[in-house]
Amino acid sequence: MSEEKNKTLKEITKNKYQYGFVSKIETEKFEPGLNEKIISLISNKRKEPKWMLDYRLKAYKILQNMKVPDWANLNIKPIDLQKIIYFAAPKKNQYKSLDEVDPELLKTFNKLGISIDEQKKIAGVAIDVVVDSVSVATTFQDTLKKLGIIFCSMSEAIKNHPDLVKKYLGSVVPSNDNYFAALNAAVFTDGSFCYIPEGVKCPMELSTYFRINEAGTGQFERTLLIAQKGSYVSYLEGCTAPMRDENQLHAAVVELVALDGAEIKYSTVQNWYPGDDKGNGGVYNFVTKRGVCYKNSKISWTQIETGSAITWKYPSCVLKGENSIGEFFSVAVTNNFQQADTGTKMIHLGKNTKSTIISKGVCAGKSNGSYRGLVKISKSADNARNFSQCDSLLMGQNCGAHTFPYIESNNKSAIIEHEATTSKISDDQLFYCKQRGIPEEEAIGLIVNGYCKDVLKKLPMEFAVEAQKLLEISLEGSVG
Amino acid sequence: MLKIKNLKVNTETEISILKGLNLDVNEGEVHAIMGPNGSGKSTLASVISGDPKYVIKEGVLEFLGEDVSEMDPEERAAIGLFLSFQYPVEIPGISLNNFIKTALNQKQKSLGLEPFSAKEILARIKENANALKINLDFIKRSVNVGFSGGEKKRAEIFQMLMLNPKLSILDETDSGLDIDALKIVASGVNKLRSENNSFIIITHYQRLLDYIKPDFVHVLSDGKIIKSGGPEIAKMLEEKGYDWI
Numbered sequence: 001m002s003e004e005k006n007k008t009l010k011e012i013t014k015n016k017y018q019y020g021f022v023s024k025i026e027t028e029k030f031e032p033g034l035n036e037k038i039i040s041l042i043s044n045k046r047k048e049p050k051w052m053l054d055y056r057l058k059a060y061k062i063l064q065n066m067k068v069p070d071w072a073n074l075n076i077k078p079i080d081l082q083k084i085i086y087f088a089a090p091k092k093n094q095y096k097s098l099d100e101v102d103p104e105l106l107k108t109f110n111k112l113g114i115s116i117d118e119q120k121k122i123a124g125v126a127i128d129v130v131v132d133s134v135s136v137a138t139t140f141q142d143t144l145k146k147l148g149i150i151f152c153s154m155s156e157a158i159k160n161h162p163d164l165v166k167k168y169l170g171s172v173v174p175s176n177d178n179y180f181a182a183l184n185a186a187v188f189t190d191g192s193f194c195y196i197p198e199g200v201k202c203p204m205e206l207s208t209y210f211r212i213n214e215a216g217t218g219q220f221e222r223t224l225l226i227a228q229k230g231s232y233v234s235y236l237e238g239c240t241a242p243m244r245d246e247n248q249l250h251a252a253v254v255e256l257v258a259l260d261g262a263e264i265k266y267s268t269v270q271n272w273y274p275g276d277d278k279g280n281g282g283v284y285n286f287v288t289k290r291g292v293c294y295k296n297s298k299i300s301w302t303q304i305e306t307g308s309a310i311t312w313k314y315p316s317c318v319l320k321g322e323n324s325i326g327e328f329f330s331v332a333v334t335n336n337f338q339q340a341d342t343g344t345k346m347i348h349l350g351k352n353t354k355s356t357i358i359s360k361g362v363c364a365g366k367s368n369g370s371y372r373g374l375v376k377i378s379k380s381a382d383n384a385r386n387f388s389q390c391d392s393l394l395m396g397q398n399c400g401a402h403t404f405p406y407i408e409s410n411n412k413s414a415i416i417e418h419e420a421t422t423s424k425i426s427d428d429q430l431f432y433c434k435q436r437g438i439p440e441e442e443a444i445g446l447i448v449n450g451y452c453k454d455v456l457k458k459l460p461m462e463f464a465v466e467a468q469k470l471l472e473i474s475l476e477g478s479v480g
Numbered sequence: 481m482l483k484i485k486n487l488k489v490n491t492e493t494e495i496s497i498l499k500g501l502n503l504d505v506n507e508g509e510v511h512a513i514m515g516p517n518g519s520g521k522s523t524l525a526s527v528i529s530g531d532p533k534y535v536i537k538e539g540v541l542e543f544l545g546e547d548v549s550e551m552d553p554e555e556r557a558a559i560g561l562f563l564s565f566q567y568p569v570e571i572p573g574i575s576l577n578n579f580i581k582t583a584l585n586q587k588q589k590s591l592g593l594e595p596f597s598a599k600e601i602l603a604r605i606k607e608n609a610n611a612l613k614i615n616l617d618f619i620k621r622s623v624n625v626g627f628s629g630g631e632k633k634r635a636e637i638f639q640m641l642m643l644n645p646k647l648s649i650l651d652e653t654d655s656g657l658d659i660d661a662l663k664i665v666a667s668g669v670n671k672l673r674s675e676n677n678s679f680i681i682i683t684h685y686q687r688l689l690d691y692i693k694p695d696f697v698h699v700l701s702d703g704k705i706i707k708s709g710g711p712e713i714a715k716m717l718e719e720k721g722y723d724w725i
Contacts, residue, residue: 427533432569435529436583436639437557437590446582450573450622 059185157193191221256291279337282309295321334367445472487539499703515700560646666691
């Protein structure tokens with residue numbers, strides 16, 4: 001690597017995280033610590049019914065007998081659950097009209113580039129915004145209501161649609177699934193709930209925006225999405241956090257249920273604060289995402305992961321019904337000292353089930369990126385098919401890319417294909433671009449976007465451009 | 481336009497390639513450079529366009545009256561230098577269309593000009609694609625990925641026409657082309673040829689020069705120009721080989 005490139009590589013590491021501001025919103029928060037009393041307080045604060053409190057306390061009991069998983073290719077500092085604040089909320093929440101909203105909060109939205117007013121109406125995106133622990137605004141509820149679609153915060157769902165919540169909450173990711181799922185079940189404070197009735201094609205993108213604001217708080221949101229028979233929905237979540245010296249914990253659970261013939265597209269643009277160029281601070285992102293596919297249904301996960309100090313995340317599909325389809329498209333970018341261990345699980349149970357995995361890792365700086373995936377074909381899954389492609393792009397000489405693909409086939413009729421590549425941006429590619437007048441940073445952005453194109457094109461149009469820019473910002477100038 | 485004086489160039493690994501080369505190219509001139517394998521033709525093209533793989537040890541390299549020896553390749557491109565690569569590199573996932581748009585507007589930006597509108601660009605793309613008998617579907621394909629040898633060269637000439645450079649260097653653009661493709665490529669060059677645009681054409685064969693009439697022909701051998709003259713030199717080389725000199 002030439003001197004000049006070393007210099008540019010250093011320059012990017014100075015790249016500022018543009019969402020790293022803190023909003024001075026008046027918040028109400030609990031003392032740090034985790035115990036039954038805190039859990040009861042959370043439940044109480046949210047005026048939850050007793051069944052919900054019981055659900056939480058049961059999860060807390062499970063949690064006490066579990067350990068932080070250590071099988072991932074991650075170096076995690078011990079997490080002290082007693083030092084985390086489990087509830088923080090802007091003092092006034094759930095606004096009926098925009099006039100009621102705290103101007104500081106509106107400023108925050110503007111800085112984030114989300115306007116919960118006219119602009120988005122034109123774009124036709126319904127948004128639920130979750131700041132720290134609670135949902136502060138959900139737009140378009142009325143329009144959606146006419147179609148029978150429920151799109152609201154989890155707290156409202158518990159209040160207004162208890163039967164649906166009781167039936168599906170924990171049905172895909174049970175509390176005893178893993179340590180972070182148990183923690184989430186015990187202390188989750190809000191999140192989004194979405195229900196699409198039979199045969200309804202949701203006419204707009206549904207979107208949730210997550211923001212951690214308060215210091216020392218964990219964010220534990222819970223998302224539950226149910227697509228009834230023959231329905232369709234496209235859902236997108238985005239996340240940011242302020243710059244903090246200490247590590248903040250984010251442990252979310254997302255459950256998707258695609259009933260017969262339903263289709264769910266779930267896209268994530270994850271841009272939590274990744275920590276500084278010395279490896280201080282940044283969000284610990286431990287997320288459990290899973291969907292169940294019934295007969296003829298389809299779930300597509302698309303994720304663009306550029307943020308977080310640590311990412312531990314495996315959006316998965318349980319292909320229960322015949323002819324169901326699971327897809328996973330991922331771009332994971334790590335820079336500086338970021339670590340990512342991410343991938344998917346495709347569990348084939350039904351006949352003629354199909355899954356596709358396309359994972360693109362981009363590693364720069366001193367970061368480490370791992371793909372970890374499981375393709376499991378059970379005895380009952382006749383004629384199951386899987387195609388996996390795992391590519392890694394390395395930038396510089398101090399980063400690492402790792403691939404851990406697991407395949408378990410218990411049925412002879414299965415066809416499983418796996419392809420993997422590791423590559424670098426070549427000097428020749430860079431010179432070619434520069435000769436055409438494209439400077440180094442733009443050239444890298446262009447080449448990385450080209451490399452990720454198969455995944456980017458799966459994103460809803462409105463967000464594909466944002467995601468492309470995000471990739472360029474995350475990687476400006478890093479070459480090897 | 482281009483002034484090269486006593487240019488001595490080494491590779492990064494300190495192997496001497498150009499050993500005191502002199503060349504002057506004025507506005508509107510077409511210079512052909514011929515010479516045996518390993519004489520330094522491609523190195524010359526790379527050095528003029530700023531490839532970091534080569535190190536200038538001594539000499540003068542001026543373009544448009546400016547010393548460009550320390551300039552980044554993208555800056556040289558911005559002021560009007562173009563290289564048609566001998567081996568164009570693949571860029572997966574980026575369409576030729578998108579690539580050339582980016583290059584074009586990047587150039588505008590470097591010159592402090594407004595970007596072209598999508599409409600303007602499209603009109604130029606259509607015009608130049610037509611001139612080179614390029615199908616618009618071809619422009620949607622990823623840059624050089626899966627292109628045949630002929631398609632790659634045609635794509636290079638297409639980019640040249642789009643960027644409208646002052647000086648174009650064609651590094652063996654004719655090798656691997658069949659006669660029809662050769663004529664198309666030559667027509668592209670002739671389209672751009674004017675009293676303001678100059679060309680350096682690096683080739684092994686006389687046949688390209690049948691379609692692009694050079695003003696000067698130089699013979700490069702062991703890092704130096706050992707003979708210069710008119711088109712008749714190319715004919716003699718074709719007949720008698722390099723031993724003739």
